[in-house]
Structures are given as structure tokens and as C-alpha cells.
Amino acid sequence: MDALAFDSVRHRFGQLTAVDGVSLTVSRGELVCLLGPSGCGKTTMLRLAAGLERLQQGRIIMAGEVVADGRVDLSPEDRQVGLVFQDFALFPHLNVADNVAFGLKGLARDKRMERVEEALRQVSMESYRNAYPHTLSGGQQQRVALARALAPKPAVVLLDEPFSGLDMRLRNEVRDQTLHILKKSGAATLMVTHDPEEAMFMSDRIALMNQGQLVQTDKPVDLYYSPASVFAASFLNDTNQLTGVVRDGGVETALGKLEADGLADGETARILIRPEAIKLIPPGAHAGSGRSPARVVTSKLLGRSSLIHLSVINDGKEALHLHARVPGRFLPAEGETFSLDLDFHQTFVFSDSDSI
Numbered sequence: 001m002d003a004l005a006f007d008s009v010r011h012r013f014g015q016l017t018a019v020d021g022v023s024l025t026v027s028r029g030e031l032v033c034l035l036g037p038s039g040c041g042k043t044t045m046l047r048l049a050a051g052l053e054r055l056q057q058g059r060i061i062m063a064g065e066v067v068a069d070g071r072v073d074l075s076p077e078d079r080q081v082g083l084v085f086q087d088f089a090l091f092p093h094l095n096v097a098d099n100v101a102f103g104l105k106g107l108a109r110d111k112r113m114e115r116v117e118e119a120l121r122q123v124s125m126e127s128y129r130n131a132y133p134h135t136l137s138g139g140q141q142q143r144v145a146l147a148r149a150l151a152p153k154p155a156v157v158l159l160d161e162p163f164s165g166l167d168m169r170l171r172n173e174v175r176d177q178t179l180h181i182l183k184k185s186g187a188a189t190l191m192v193t194h195d196p197e198e199a200m201f202m203s204d205r206i207a208l209m210n211q212g213q214l215v216q217t218d219k220p221v222d223l224y225y226s227p228a229s230v231f232a233a234s235f236l237n238d239t240n241q242l243t244g245v246v247r248d249g250g251v252e253t254a255l256g257k258l259e260a261d262g263l264a265d266g267e268t269a270r271i272l273i274r275p276e277a278i279k280l281i282p283p284g285a286h287a288g289s290g291r292s293p294a295r296v297v298t299s300k301l302l303g304r305s306s307l308i309h310l311s312v313i314n315d316g317k318e319a320l321h322l323h324a325r326v327p328g329r330f331l332p333a334e335g336e337t338f339s340l341d342l343d344f345h346q347t348f349v350f351s352d353s354d355s356i
């Protein structure tokens with residue numbers, strides 16, 4: 001059974017449709033990220049699930065129970081949800097244990113203390129039970145917020161950009177801990193993020209949103225390698241973008257002819273090539289490929305990879321500027337030439353009319 005289900009949910013703020021007919025499920029133990037650009041409706045989805053926003057249209061179901069539809073609208077306390085906000089929202093006048101105990105009001109004192117200890121153990125914060133939030137680091141505050149969300153053993157955990165208040169180094173560490181804690185808890189998790197890498201790090205599935213609509217819901221690997229649209233391909237990572245006209249089922253580019261399945265002859269194609277799809281072949285190693293050579297404009301080490309700016313030469317003229325990404329340190333000098341090969345698993349051809 002799905003722990004959380006949105007069924008044809010629509011939500012407007014005045015004239016603006018913030019959520020436009022979204023259906024999405026999250027199963028027990030599954031972590032789904034709502035990913036998308038600023039203003040696409042992610043937080044509204046989360047607030048609707050939490051009961052912080054009154055549902056206007058559609059249905060929300062949790063563990064088989066309708067929590068919101070045209071008739072029912074359970075309050076946040078009556079839904080089995082744990083919430084973690086961007087700013088953690090800890091009570092500054094309560095110590096760690098009392099913050100975690102906050103959502104456990106219905107329980108007897110002994111049981112409540114037991115749950116608090118259990119939740120603090122889950123996030124490895126038991127030795128901080130008497131500390132006040134302002135004495136904790138950002139990462140520790142985040143763990144307390146997570147313990148507070150998990151203490152009532154909710155069926156569903158909702159997180160809204162939970163790492164965005166942390167600096168980058170700490171963010172990576174806290175993300176990792178949070179992932180393992182959530183997976184161990186067995187709760188269904190829906191997390192909002194606008195960061196594709198974070199979504200790929202955390203998710204079992206990613207629900208990609210744009211302009212209030214769910215545009216693709218898939219495992220990270222499928223979303224990355226089989227994006228269904230220009231938007232999906234370009235939101236997940238950088239791309240080189242070119243256009244061409246379809247002829248005989250293919251489109252001729254400075255990098256050779258690419259297949260254009262499903263596109264009609266004469267149609268304009270949008271071609272998206274991930275920088276890591278471009279392979280640089282040294283002169284002589286790929287004799288007779290017939291591909292246009294490319295000249296190195298500049299190379300930059302980015303840490304885990306190198307980015308090479310290339311100018312593709314066609315008919316003796318510099319025709320196209322491309323970025324290639326190569327793992328590790330690879331820094332060819334300006335003016336060196338290579339011929340280019342493409343990894344077709346990371347090269348996507350769409351109709352130009354497909355932009356959402």
C-alpha cells in the first residue's frame with residue numbers, strides 16, 4: 001500500500017495555478033524527491049500533504065486513509081506526518097529532549113521519554129539531550145529537527161530543502177547521515193529540493209516538476225539517461241545545445257549525423273549533448289572517422305573533472321563552441337586539436353516544439 005498518494009491535486013493562489021493536476025505516490029520505505037526550479041510548486045505540494053495548506057481540488061491519501069478531499073481536511077496533528085523545514089524551526093527556549101518530545105503530547109511520560117531517547121539515538125544526538133539549540137552546530141540542529149520529526153513514528157516524513165541552510169561541506173555530510181537515518185526508519189519520505197545532484201544522491205525516485213506540473217517521475221538513473229523532454233535533460237545537468245533540421249530520420253550536425261526517432265522530416269530538432277558525452281580523440285588515434293576536428297579554446301580543472309572548451313572546425317571555419325567534461329585532470333593546451341566522438345547515451349534529440 002502507498003504510504004502517501006496525491007490524486008489529481010490542483011491548487012491555485014488567486015489567478016496563479018501553483019499545482020496543476022498532480023498525481024504521485026510514495027511507498028513505505030521509499031524516498032522521493034520533488035525536484036524543480038524555484039516557483040514550480042514543490043513547497044505547495046509538501047504543505048498540502050502536511051495539512052498546512054487547505055486542499056482545493058483532488059485527494060490526498062495517507063496509509064489508505066483519505067486525509068484531504070472535497071469533504072475531509074485533517075489538521076496537521078491528525079495526519080501521521082513528520083516535518084523538517086529549511087530553517088529546522090527548533091524552539092529556542094526548549095532543550096533538545098523537550099524539542100523532540102514536542103510532538104509526543106498524547107503519550108504517557110515514561111513512554112514519551114523512551115521515544116525521545118530512541119529518536120535521539122537514531123540521529124546520534126543522545127549526549128546532547130540537555131543542550132539548547134543555539135549551542136548546537138547547524139548539522140546538529142538539523143539532526144534534532146529530524147529526531148523530532150521521527151519521534152512519533154510517522155508514516156510519512158516531509159522535508160523542505162532540509163540542507164539549504166548548511167554550508168557546502170557540512171551539507172554533504174548531513175545529507176549522507178540523513179539518507180541513512182531515513183532509510184533505516186522505514187518511513188515514506190517526500191523531500192523538496194531544487195538541486196539535481198542532491199535529488200540524485202537522496203532519491204529512490206525523482207518527481208520532476210515544472211510550472212505546477214509533474215513532467216517526469218523516474219529513478220535517478222532513468223531520468224538522467226532517458227529524459228523525456230528538453231526541460232528534463234537540461235534541468236538535470238549542463239548540456240551543449242544545438243539545433244538542426246531532420247532529413248531522412250536523422251539530423252546532420254558538425255559532430256556527424258544523429259538519429260532523430262519520432263521526428264518528422266523537415267522538423268527542427270533540438271540536440272542536447274552532456275559535456276561528459278564528448279570524447280576527445282587525439283590526432284592519429286581515430287584515422288578516417290570523417291568527423292570535424294575541434295580546437296581547444298581553454299581547459300579548466302574543476303576538481304573531480306576537467307572542463308575543456310572546444311571550437312569545432314567545419315569547412316575550415318570555427319563553427320560551434322562546445323564544453324567537454326573529462327574525469328580527473330586532463331588539461332590540453334590552447335590550440336591542440338582533437339577529433340570528437342559522442343556517447344549516444346548522453347546525447348538527446350527532441351523536437352524543437354518540446355520545451356516544457
Ligand SMILES: Nc1ncnc2c1ncn2[C@@H]1O[C@H](COP(=O)(O)OP(=O)(O)OP(=O)(O)O)[C@@H](O)[C@H]1O
Pocket residue numbers: 013016018036037038039040041042043044045194
Ligand atoms: N501563499 C501564497 N500566496 C500566493 N502565491 C503563493 C503562495 N505560496 C506560493 N505561491 C506561489 O505559488 C507558486 C509555487 O510556489 P512554491 O513555493 O510551491 O514553489 P517552489 O517550487 O517550492 O519554489 P521555491 O523553491 O522557490 O520555494 C509560486 O509562483 C509562488 O510565488
